[in-house]
Each structure stands twice: as C-alpha cells, then as structure tokens.
Amino acid sequence: MSRSYLFIPGNTPNMVQNLDIFESDAVIIDFEDSVMSYDKDAARILIQNFLQKFPLQEGTIYIRINDVENSHFEADILATRDLKIAGYVLPKASVEAIDKLNQLSSGLSIIPIIESPIALLESKQIATSKNVIGLLFGAEDYTKEMGIERTLEAKELLYPRSHIAVVCRAYNIEAIDTPYTAKDDDAGLQQDAMNAKALGFTAKALIHPNQVDTINRIFAPSPEEILQAKRILKKSEELQKGAFSLDGKMIDLPIIEKAKKVLEKAQKYGL
C-alpha cells in the first residue's frame, strides 16, 4: 500500500543516491524511456552497485524494465532479480509478457502498465495474473495509441481511468494513476490527483520530487475522514449491531469496513 510512486531515471547518480530523501512512499527506478539505448548496460550496473551498497527500506523500490519485445528485457531482469527490490513495473503489459517476467524473476511483485487499448480490454486478465499487485495507468502511450490528444482537463481519460479503477477494486489490488506531466503546475496536479482518487485510484505515479507532498496528502485520509472513521468504529463497538444510525445516516457493514481501511491507512502513514 503506497500513495506515491516516484519515477527516477536509472542512469543518473545524483537522483539515484538521493531517492530516500524525496519522501515518496515508493520509487520506480527507470530503465526504460529515461535511459538511452546505448546506456542501458550502464544503468543496470549502476543500480546493482547502488542497491548492494545502500540497501533501502524493504518494499519501496521497483524497477521499470524494458518491455518484453525489447532486447534489454531479459538482461534487466537477470541483473536485478537478486537485489533487494519489491518488484518490477512492466511497460506495454500483456498476459504473455507477465508470464515471461514470472519465469525469469523469482516471485517478485509486478505492476503492469496499462498503456494501450488492447491492454485496457485485457486488464481483468492482467490484474489476475500471478504476482500482480497493482495496475499503473500510462496515459501518454494510451492517448498516442488512441490517436487522441491528452489534455489537462483529462476528459479523454475518464473511461480508461474508470475501467482500471473498477478492475483494481474488484480484484483488491492497487490502482495507480498516470503521472501528471506539467511538473510546475501544482494546482493542476491537485485537481488531477483528486479526480483520480474520486474514481477509485489508491495512488499516483509522479515524475518530479516536487510533486510528492501533494500526492501523499491527497491519497492519505483527511483529518475529517479519520475522525469520522473513529466515531463509526467506536459506536459500532458500543452497540454491537450490524446496522445503526450516526448523525442521521445509516451505517452498515460496508461503511464499517471502509472506516477500518481508513484507520489502517492513517496508521501506516503516521496520521
């Protein structure tokens, strides 16, 4: 369970060695788009030596490998599967690509990126594949493949976002929203993140450390939500009933379970 997934270019020492100070819940070290083809080997060796020298908090480091059709796919996995990482972020996801990744990696978690219309249609099968712990929506490639423009208003993303959020909730895995690429537009970032949260996303990927605070705040329970959850659970314990009334509203089992999840999240983030 993480609120923020920060992408860090895999071949940039001054970003890599500072990744624990950015305060993102999770970090995605990128071997794909941010690393030039001729430097993929350099990135793999840099990250091997970095993670061997500086083991980081367990469960926080993911690596975005190159896609299954890329000649670096296998080398990326073989170079990193024995490091202390939580798992892999897999671009251009498909069920077949996840199977190949599972054959090469040793049971590490997988976050497939849904970034094409066909992947969106297959997202249920992808979500239920072995070791998949969440889906990440990749809006840049998705809009490119759809032949549509990506706008700040993001109306064009309403359907894929809704679909991915529903699939993730149905199979109880993390729903991670696409990065907001206007890195200096904090108001836009807030709006975009709140829209994603309202649809059911549990986290957001980000491309710049200055977006971390906003994302962590939006995807954490608010003080009001925490207070209300505490009131619901207190009354539930007092009454020992499956359904009751609080402030004139009916409270039943789904609401009690939701309140428990809110407090679980609040505890995890020290709120």
Add this chain to the structure above:
Amino acid sequence: MKFTAGSLESSDCLITIAPSEDLVINIESVVFEQFGDDILRVISETLKLHKITKLNVLCQDKGALDYTIKSRLETAIKRMGEQS
C-alpha cells in the same frame, strides 16, 4: 581503441579506458585534493576485482561516490570485453 562510460554531470564521472602495456591511472577531479586517494583506491580495487593488471584509465570526476566510480569503470570494462 577507447571505451567510455558515465558522464560529466554532477555526482557522476566519465571513465575512459584503453588497452595498454602497463597500468596507467589518471584522475581529474574537482575534489582531487580531498578525495584523490579514495578515487584511486576504488579504481585499483575494481581493476583487481576484475583481475586486470594492464590498462590505461582516465577518470574525469565530478563528485561521484564510490559506487558510481566503480559502476562506470565496470561498464567501460564490459564494453571493452564485448568488442574484443
């Protein structure tokens, strides 16, 4: 033939290596006075690890940590190995 790895960006280093009859290590660093010996130690240990006794190494350092110097040198060695 020369082989390179790394960059001249901050916190990185550019390693250039070439086959040689001897072991020659040259270091150019913005922090040479404070860390020149440490950089030389990392380069020497990495070469020893890879059982290399003859090589011309130029390290142009921009404040790289040990793991970066080691990584860039290992990358250059790997690239040289792939060409030979």
